[in-house]
Amino acid sequence: MLRSVRPLSYPACVHLRRGAVSAYPQSFRLGRGAMEFAWTEEEVAYREQVRALVDERYPTWRATPVHHSFATDERDQVTSFTHELRDRKLLTAHWPQEYGGADQSAWMHIILGEELWSVGEPRGPQYMSVNWIGPAIMANGTEEQKQEHLGRISDGEAFWCQGFSEPDSGSDLASLKCRAVRDGEEYVVNGQKIWTSHTQLAEWCFLLVRTDPEAEPHKGISVLLVPMATPGIEVRSIANVAGESSFAEVFFTDVRVPVANRLGPENGGWDIVRAALTYERVGAPRWHRGSVVLDALVAWAKEHDQFDDPIVQSRLGEAKAAIEAARMLAYRVVDERAHKLPPGPNAYVARVSMVRAEKQVAELALWLMGEQGIDGESLAGHTFYPTLTAGVAGGTYEVQLNLVAGLVLQLPRR
Amino acid sequence: MDFTLDHDQQAIVDAVTTILAKQAGPERARALGTSGHDDALLDALAQAGFLDLANEPSVGPLGAVLVAELASLHHARANIALRAIVGPMLLGASAPTRLAVADAARPGPVRFGQYADAVLILDGDEAHVATVTAATPIDSPYGYPFAHLDTTPMRSLGPGSGATLTNWWRVALAAEIAGALDGAVAHTVQYLRERHQFKKPLGSLQALQHRLAEAFVWAEGARWLARRAAFEGATAAAAAAAAAYAAQAAQLVGTDMHQLSGAIGFTTEFDLQLWTSRLHALRVEFGGVTAHQLATTRAQWG
Numbered sequence: 153m154l155r156s157v158r159p160l161s162y163p164a165c166v167h168l169r170r171g172a173v174s175a176y177p178q179s180f181r182l183g184r185g186a187m188e189f190a191w192t193e194e195e196v197a198y199r200e201q202v203r204a205l206v207d208e209r210y211p212t213w214r215a216t217p218v219h220h221s222f223a224t225d226e227r228d229q230v231t232s233f234t235h236e237l238r239d240r241k242l243l244t245a246h247w248p249q250e251y252g253g254a255d256q257s258a259w260m261h262i263i264l265g266e267e268l269w270s271v272g273e274p275r276g277p278q279y280m281s282v283n284w285i286g287p288a289i290m291a292n293g294t295e296e297q298k299q300e301h302l303g304r305i306s307d308g309e310a311f312w313c314q315g316f317s318e319p320d321s322g323s324d325l326a327s328l329k330c331r332a333v334r335d336g337e338e339y340v341v342n343g344q345k346i347w348t349s350h351t352q353l354a355e356w357c358f359l360l361v362r363t364d365p366e367a368e369p370h371k372g373i374s375v376l377l378v379p380m381a382t383p384g385i386e387v388r389s390i391a392n393v394a395g396e397s398s399f400a401e402v403f404f405t406d407v408r409v410p411v412a413n414r415l416g417p418e419n420g421g422w423d424i425v426r427a428a429l430t431y432e433r434v435g436a437p438r439w440h441r442g443s444v445v446l447d448a449l450v451a452w453a454k455e456h457d458q459f460d461d462p463i464v465q466s467r468l469g470e471a472k473a474a475i476e477a478a479r480m481l482a483y484r485v486v487d488e489r490a491h492k493l494p495p496g497p498n499a500y501v502a503r504v505s506m507v508r509a510e511k512q513v514a515e516l517a518l519w520l521m522g523e524q525g526i527d528g529e530s531l532a533g534h535t536f537y538p539t540l541t542a543g544v545a546g547g548t549y550e551v552q553l554n555l556v557a558g559l560v561l562q563l564p565r566r
Numbered sequence: 567m568d569f570t571l572d573h574d575q576q577a578i579v580d581a582v583t584t585i586l587a588k589q590a591g592p593e594r595a596r597a598l599g600t601s602g603h604d605d606a607l608l609d610a611l612a613q614a615g616f617l618d619l620a621n622e623p624s625v626g627p628l629g630a631v632l633v634a635e636l637a638s639l640h641h642a643r644a645n646i647a648l649r650a651i652v653g654p655m656l657l658g659a660s661a662p663t664r665l666a667v668a669d670a671a672r673p674g675p676v677r678f679g680q681y682a683d684a685v686l687i688l689d690g691d692e693a694h695v696a697t698v699t700a701a702t703p704i705d706s707p708y709g710y711p712f713a714h715l716d717t718t719p720m721r722s723l724g725p726g727s728g729a730t731l732t733n734w735w736r737v738a739l740a741a742e743i744a745g746a747l748d749g750a751v752a753h754t755v756q757y758l759r760e761r762h763q764f765k766k767p768l769g770s771l772q773a774l775q776h777r778l779a780e781a782f783v784w785a786e787g788a789r790w791l792a793r794r795a796a797f798e799g800a801t802a803a804a805a806a807a808a809a810a811y812a813a814q815a816a817q818l819v820g821t822d823m824h825q826l827s828g829a830i831g832f833t834t835e836f837d838l839q840l841w842t843s844r845l846h847a848l849r850v851e852f853g854g855v856t857a858h859q860l861a862t863t864r865a866q867w868g
């Protein structure tokens with residue numbers, strides 16, 4: 153693919169040695185055109201549109217200190233913004249037209265995220281619907297399911313939660329026990345989920361259930377799309393110190409779900425989940441927030457006469473390099489999506505680098521600000537604690553390392 | 567050289583542990599909250615003489631370090647390490663029970679500042695005692711009460727007292743960190759022993775065993791450096807090295823134990839955060855790891 157090249161200050165161009173030979177051909181497969189790292193004119197125009205929206209309609213956002221996040225559990229605050237994105241055809245530009253998109257490339261989703269995360273956008277509880285729930289329904293849903301859900305998502309109306317983890321099934325997700333038993337045209341669901349984010353607003357749950365307890369663990373799992381208002385669902389929030397929006401336990405007691413709400417084949421849920429998780433891992437442009445936090449830290453260091461300290465400069469440089477490495481490794485995954493390649497293990501490589509970079513920035517914030525960062529309302533206060541969870545949420549750092557070791561490096565198993 | 571506790575030291579450890587087991591601990595810490603202060607515990611330890619051991623000739627600052635480690639291990643919500651170590655060494659018998667320590671050169675909030683009857687302030691080469699005229703508490707997730715203070719100086723402790731305060735402050739920090747490291751590592755070891763995934767205890771995975779073993783070694787190093795620094799009367803080199811090592815250990819252990827505990831580690835009901843939140847506060851206090859490292863180098867070779 154030949155992209156019309158336009159020199160850009162954003163992000164800085166990166167030069168790779170041409171003709172470098174990779175020892176791991178699978179993981180380093182790149183696009184079909186000549187390798188280059190510039191944005192196309194459409195992408196530039198799209199980014200400018202997003203920036204213009206923020207500047208016109210939400211002028212205070214860019215002026216608000218970077219650590220402030222508008223992520224909210226107020227429904228209207230989210231939808232008033234997502235409707236505006238929808239009206240300007242920005243929300244799901246990368247989706248096919250028939251589902252409310254504009255047939256643009258996968259890059260648009262990332263550009264949108266970069267521009268909006270950096271100003272503390274309020275889409276938090278709707279992020280997953282555009283990022284991976286919609287695509288999972290597009291790929292696996294029935295016509296009725298697509299009709300019911302995709303329009304609402306691209307309209308900025310849908311609120312979902314992700315019912316995967318259970319008390320005894322965290323890293324070993326395939327061992328999940330929440331049981332769905334077929335009863336005529338319904339499933340009867342009994343069991344428990346935990347750490348479920350965004351339950352306050354969720355109208356639907358993307359729920360993993362065990363439909364065949366006899367089969368091998370990952371061959372007996374199905375996906376059910378469950379309205380949260382169904383009788384028998386009880387949500388209890390969990391007090392936490394992470395500073396992320398709170399998470400909850402969700403209990404299912406004789407919850408009746410129509411068979412028509414199953415996504416994909418019975419017992420075929422695992423493949424759907426694996427694909428969804430690779431999207432989840434790179435969907436949120438956390439590297440970009442890290443880079444904005446770094447800019448704010450530099451401003452803070454200058455203001456407090458610390459910027460001239462070579463140790464400070466060395467650590468800022470270290471963190472910046474980590475952020476840019478994460479950006480490139482994440483962009484490689486987006487490039488695969490743009491080329492419509494199936495989800496592959498590069499997402500795990502990217503996620504490892506993203507977690508590392510994000511933690512490095514958070515650590516730098518606390519280190520630099522010292523006692524002044526102890527204040528929960530300071531830049532470090534808003535960065536350090538929420539980032540502690542980065543290596544756990546969405547699949548742990550160690551599990552990503554296992555996947556890189558096994559799937560990319562193809563190391564022998566014990 | 568002898569790494570075992572003598573009879574008197576063991577008696578101190580036993581007695582302090584008994585008080586802390588009864589009056590401190592995770593439930594008490596939760597009930598008080600991060601902005602609370604345990605007057606009752608502080609008074610109990612003061613009345614039993616455990617805050618003034620550092621000046622007892624038969625016990626000395628090493629005994630005070632043992633008290634500080636234990637108080638931190640048991641989540642005491644009072645300024646015990648600084649009071650038991652810095653207080654007697656700088657102020658002798660006149661040290662008030664409720665004491666805070668601050669550095670005039672650093673604008674940050676002061677730990678336990680809003681509860682202090684007096685503040686010991688480092689002011690360059692000198693230290694002085696001050697009273698608090700106004701305290702503005704801040705909202706902090708870091709496990710201790712903090713406040714910005716306005717103070718009125720009462721008396722100077724004379725030239726050279728700045729260095730004495732600097733060194734004992736570092737020893738106190740190292741001891742307090744050592745106690746919290748001990749708790750955080752032991753808690754995580756126990757949790758991964760019990761937590762099963764993939765049909766086996768997570769603690770049986772070698773990758774995780776290595777992380778726990780490394781954390782344990784950091785905690786052990788921090789403990790023995792703090793004890794030696796106290797024994798040596800807080801020489802600049804020993805005190806700075808103890809604080810440097812402890813602050814680095816606090817960073818690594820304070821983040822890695824959360825990583826190894828998974829999502830449950832972020833819940834308020836899980837004890838881990840009661841140690842780690844304090845580790846992060848302690849490791850940035852008084853300039854943090856880089857200041858302690860630079861001080862180590864200067865004391866050793868400068």
Ligand SMILES: Cc1cc2nc3c(=O)[nH]c(=O)nc-3n(C[C@H](O)[C@H](O)[C@H](O)COP(=O)(O)OP(=O)(O)OC[C@H]3O[C@@H](n4cnc5c(N)ncnc54)[C@H](O)[C@@H]3O)c2cc1C
Pocket residue numbers: 313314315316317318321322323324346347348349350394396399541544545546547548549550551554761763764768771773774825826827828829830832
């Ligand atoms: C902020 C936040 C939001 C979340 N939101 C959701 C949500 O909306 N929906 C949902 O379903 N879940 C959610 N989760 C849960 C998340 O997916 C799990 O926490 C994660 O999968 C890990 O499971 P666990 O916490 O049980 O850790 P455990 O599986 O108990 O792991 C503990 C430690 O052991 C390590 N470990 C485990 N197995 C191995 C191995 N084989 N090799 C090496 N190390 C290993 C882990 O990496 C970790 O360090 C959320 C979690 C957080 C922190």
